[in-house]
Each structure stands twice: as C-alpha cells, then as structure tokens.
Amino acid sequence: MNSLKFLNFKTTIKFCNERSALLQSIRRGGVFKRSPALKLQAAALQDLYTNFFDNRTELSVEEWQDAKQALVNNNKYISSNNVDAMMIGLFKYGHQLPLAKDYLKYLKKINVEPNVATLGRLLRVYNTAYHERGGSIDSLTTEEQNEILSIYKHFRSKHDVFDTTTCENLIHGLVATERFGDCKELIEMAKLTAVPTVAAYSEVAVKAFSTNDMSYGWQILDEMVTAGKQPRCEVFIAYIEQITKNSDKSFQHEFEKLLEFFGQHDIIISEKVVDYITSLENKNLLSITKSKLSRSGKCRNCNNQMENISVSAADFAKLSNSFLNKVLIRNDVFQKSTPQEVDRFKAFVAETAPYDCVIDGLNVAYSMGIKKSPAMLANLVTNVVKYFSNQNKHVLILGRKHMQNWSKTSWNYIYKNASVFLTNNLTHDDPFLLYATLKSGHHTDFFSRDLMRTHSFLLGPELRPIFRRWQQEHQYSLVTQTEGGKIIVKEPIRFMICAHKVKDTWHLPYKQEYLANPPTSFEVSSNWLCIKFQN
Numbered sequence: 034m035n036s037l038k039f040l041n042f043k044t045t046i047k048f049c050n051e052r053s054a055l056l057q058s059i060r061r062g063g064v065f066k067r068s069p070a071l072k073l074q075a076a077a078l079q080d081l082y083t084n085f086f087d088n089r090t091e092l093s094v095e096e097w098q099d100a101k102q103a104l105v106n107n108n109k110y111i112s113s114n115n116v117d118a119m120m121i122g123l124f125k126y127g128h129q130l131p132l133a134k135d136y137l138k139y140l141k142k143i144n145v146e147p148n149v150a151t152l153g154r155l156l157r158v159y160n161t162a163y164h165e166r167g168g169s170i171d172s173l174t175t176e177e178q179n180e181i182l183s184i185y186k187h188f189r190s191k192h193d194v195f196d197t198t199t200c201e202n203l204i205h206g207l208v209a210t211e212r213f214g215d216c217k218e219l220i221e222m223a224k225l226t227a228v229p230t231v232a233a234y235s236e237v238a239v240k241a242f243s244t245n246d247m248s249y250g251w252q253i254l255d256e257m258v259t260a261g262k263q264p265r266c267e268v269f270i271a272y273i274e275q276i277t278k279n280s281d282k283s284f285q286h287e288f289e290k291l292l293e294f295f296g297q298h299d300i301i302i303s304e305k306v307v308d309y310i311t312s313l314e315n316k317n318l319l320s321i322t323k324s325k326l327s328r329s330g331k332c333r334n335c336n337n338q339m340e341n342i343s344v345s346a347a348d349f350a351k352l353s354n355s356f357l358n359k360v361l362i363r364n365d366v367f368q369k370s371t372p373q374e375v376d377r378f379k380a381f382v383a384e385t386a387p388y389d390c391v392i393d394g395l396n397v398a399y400s401m402g403i404k405k406s407p408a409m410l411a412n413l414v415t416n417v418v419k420y421f422s423n424q425n426k427h428v429l430i431l432g433r434k435h436m437q438n439w440s441k442t443s444w445n446y447i448y449k450n451a452s453v454f455l456t457n458n459l460t461h462d463d464p465f466l467l468y469a470t471l472k473s474g475h476h477t478d479f480f481s482r483d484l485m486r487t488h489s490f491l492l493g494p495e496l497r498p499i500f501r502r503w504q505q506e507h508q509y510s511l512v513t514q515t516e517g518g519k520i521i522v523k524e525p526i527r528f529m530i531c532a533h534k535v536k537d538t539w540h541l542p543y544k545q546e547y548l549a550n551p552p553t554s555f556e557v558s559s560n561w562l563c564i565k566f567q568n
Contacts, residue, residue, distance in 0.1 A: 127162030
C-alpha cells in the first residue's frame with residue numbers, strides 16, 4: 034500500500050465506505066465496549082473454564098459447540114453474531130493461545146469465516162503470549178509469527194485502510210514479528226478516525242526503544258503526552274534498558290533526557306519503574322535512595338530544598354499575552370457571554386486592578402455542596418473574603434447576578450472589603466477569573482477548586498506546562514468550613530513537585546501503581562527517589 038500521504042480523493046472516499054462497513058462488522062463482533070451487563074457472572078465464567086478450558090489445548094467440535102452455547106445462554110447480550118469474538122476474548126493469558134487457535138480451527142471445520150473482531154482478539158492473545166515469554170523477537174515461534182503475518186495479509190487483501198480498532202489489533206500482533214515497520218503506518222492510519230489508545234501507543238514505543246529506533250520512540254512519547262496519554266511503565270523500562278548499553282557518559286545524557294521529560298510533563302512514575310532504576314545501582318551507574326520530603330519541600334536524604342516553582346517574568350508575560358486570544362475570546366465563550374460583557378469586564382479590571390487575589394464566588398459558595406441555603410452560601414463567600422481582608426489584601430469577587438438575591442448583610446460586607454464584578458447568569462466564570470488574575474500581575478493569586486483543564490488544553494503544548502506551574506504557584510482552594518465558621522484553606526505549593534534537578538541531584542516523585550490519567554491536581558507525592566550519578 035502506498036504511504037498515507039499519497040491517498041487521493043478516490044481512496045479517501047473508498048476508505049469512508051470501507052470504514053462504515055468495518056464498523057458495522059466490528060459492532061456485530063462485539064469489540065466495542067458495552068454495558069457491564071455484557072460481562073459474564075463469575076460463577077458462569079468459572080464453570081466454562083472448569084468444564085471446557087482448564088488444562089486443555091484443544092477441544093472437539095462437539096465441545097466447542099457446547100462451550101459456545103453455554104456462553105450464549107449465560108448472557109442475553111451475546112448472540113450468534115458476536116459469540117466468536119466473545120469466545121476468543123475469554124482467553125486472557127498467553128498459555129491459552131493454543132486454545133484460541135484451536136477455536137479458529139473449529140470455525141474452519143464448520144465453514145464459518147471469522148470476522149474482523151474475532152481475528153483482532155486473536156491477535157491480542159498472540160500479543161499476551163509474546164509479552165509473557167519475554168517480549169523479544171524470539172518470544173513467539175516462527176510458526177506463530179507466520180500465523181500473525183497470515184492474518185495481516187488476509188486483512189490487507191480485503192481493505193486498503195482500516196478503522197482505529199483494527200489498526201490497533203494489528204499493531205498488537207505485528208510487534209511480535211519482524212514487521213514492526215508496518216506498525217508505523219498503522220498508527221498513522223489509526224489517527225484518521227480516533228486518537229490511538231495508551232495500549233497501542235505504548236506497544237509501538239516499547240518496540241521502537243527495544244530495537245534502538247530511539248528517534249521514533251521519542252516521537253511517539255511526545256505524541257502521547259500531547260494527547261494527554263500516560264505512557265505505560267514498560268515504555269520507560271525499555272528505554273532505560275536500551276541506554277544502559279551505551280557508554281557511561283552517553284547513558285547519563287540519555288537518562289537525564291528522560292528525567293527532564295518526566296519533569297516537563299508532570300509524569301509520576303510507578304514503583305515498577307523505580308525498581309528497575311534501582312537495579313542500575315548494581316551497574317555502578319547511579320547512587321539511588323528512596324526518600325521523603327518535609328512539609329517545606331526539603332529532601333530528608335540529601336537535605337536539598339526543592340526548587341521554587343515560580344514562573345519567570347518572560348514566561349509569565351508570554352502566558353498573559355496569549356491568554357486573551359486563546360482562551361477568553363473564543364466562540365464558545367461568546368455563546369455564554371457577549372463581546373459587550375467581555376469589554377465591560379476588561380474596562381473594570383483596568384480600573385480596579387491590581388488585586389492580590391481573584392475569587393470565584395460561585396465556586397467558593399458551592400464548595401460545601403449546592404443544597405445549602407442562600408444565607409449559608411453567602412456566609413461562605415464572606416468568610417473567604419475575610420480570610421484575605423484580615424491580611425490587608427485587595428481581592429476581586431467574581432460572581433453571577435443571581436447571587437445578589439443572597440444575604441444582604443453578607444453582600445454589604447463583601448462590597449466594603451472587595452471589588453465585585455457580577456456576570457450574566459449563563460456566563461462561564463473561569464476565563465474571566467484567569468484573565469483578571471493574569472492581567473493583575475505576576476504575584477496575583479486566585480481562589481477556586483476548578484482544575485482549569487480545558488483552559489490549560491486550549492493554550493497548546495508550548496504554554497501548557499507554563500500554565501500548570503503558574504497555576505500550582507497561585508491557586509488557593511477551600512478545604513472545609515468548621516462548625517464555628519472558620520474556613521480551612523489549601524494554600525498553593527510553592528516548590529516543584531515534579532521530577533527536577535537540585536544542584537547535582539535529581540529528585541523524582543513516584544507512586545505505587547501506574548495510573549492511566551496524568552495528575553490534574555497539585556499534591557506532593559509521598560515517595561521520592563533521590564538520584565546522583567556516580568563520579
């Protein structure tokens with residue numbers, strides 16, 4: 034097949050028609066996620082394994098017929114249309130590959146051609162066996178690799194372009210063969226219909242690093258983090274394993290490149306990766322100690338203070354100047370607001386700024402639940418204003434016009450001790466909050482429990498890490514209010530909580546388990562690695 038960039042209009046139309054047919058086929062095959070009702074009950078599943086699969090590598094035609102009927106009988110969502118894919122999906126372990134292959138032989142015997150979903154799930158079983166046996170080019174036998182390539186050839190003979198799910202199934206199969214080059218084309222093809230999954234991206238990245246295709250591996254890592262996908266542990270282990278083959282000087286350079294990547298993208302590695310890094314001590318490459326941080330951000334092992342999170346004046350200027358066009362003035366903001374309201378707000382800020390803190394009034398009011406009385410909601414906002422007023426700080430309260438119907442006593446206090454701007458009831462407050470905070474200057478804070486993920490995303494990959502650091506440095510939020518009316522406030526963390534270097538020592542936060550989603554809140558990790566290169 035020609036490279037995707039040479040796809041002409043006719044090919045594109047053909048792809049659209051084929052994609053529609055493929056999607057219908059896949060839906061019939063049951064690949065798409067369904068409701069939990071599709072999952073077999075544990076007892077029924079155990080009966081299947083006990084009666085048919087345990088300690089077996091093949092079944093007779095009659096046994097497969099009985100197993101298939103049992104599968105259909107035990108779930109109303111499984112029918113003759115998707116039972117084959119569901120059957121292969123039951124084989125979750127590499128040692129069950131012979132059974133999965135035998136089921137395909139059974140289908141051939143009864144003159145049933147396996148559909149896209151069934152073959153896709155079979156490729157996943159091959160992949161599981163490949164990883165369980167070590168994940169090297171020799172992990173699968175030559176015969177097993179040829180079987181994967183035969184399925185791939187079958188798919189290619191029927192379609193020029195595949196949907197994302199099919200691309201990913203093929204990738205899972207091909208990484209176990211010498212046809213890794215085809216995976217690069219397939220990952221690009223997958224992007225035509227959706228963002229590839231973490232699983233597919235990680236398979237490709239691991240294969241790239243383990244075959245010393247470092248440039249492509251880094252390309253995939255960059256794509257993953259840009260798409261908000263957290264690379265799996267195996268990706269980092271494959272990279273580190275490859276660079277340990279280099280000279281000590283080259284290893285240090287390449288390893289620090291990875292640590293900088295962790296810091297830039299707020300990646301918190303798992304204990305699985307930590308254990309592999311720790312094993313490098315035996316190679317006399319690193320001095321590694323597991324450590325904790327004090328409340329002020331000092332490493333209990335080396336006594337180094339974590340770096341200040343502060344955004345530079347140049348980065349702040351870049352962030353502030355870009356924010357208005359990229360976040361505030363957008364079609365969806367004007368659908369909730371109006372150009373006139375935006376202009377009125379900008380004029381208000383120009384007249385009343387600078388502020389020490391900008392407070393999202395409605396967000397604060399609803400912090401303790403939305404089913405509170407108007408008097409209680411207003412009291413909560415009042416107490417937050419008092420928190421800053423008692424420190425002689427000038428604050429801006431952003432709210433909505435309907436909030437004026439709340440307690441007059443509270444509003445009298447708020448108006449006397451803060452600047453107040455009330456938007457229309459349908460307006461989104463966050464862009465206004467961030468604009469006022471940024472426009473007010475480098476040292477202004479803001480008060481909200483909102484994680485601002487949408488606005489961070491809209492700023493793009495260059496400004497996103499700058500925004501995250503600025504957000505961590507300046508965001509206050511409400512934890513709770515005591516029965517006596519005292520508020521407990523979470524103050525900003527002013528030191529770096531991601532991987533970074535202090536003098537000649539690296540500090541890496543880590544957690545026990547891999548989490549698919551990158552962190553969105555700002556929390557100091559309980560566990561840290563203190564790493565120093567051996568001289």
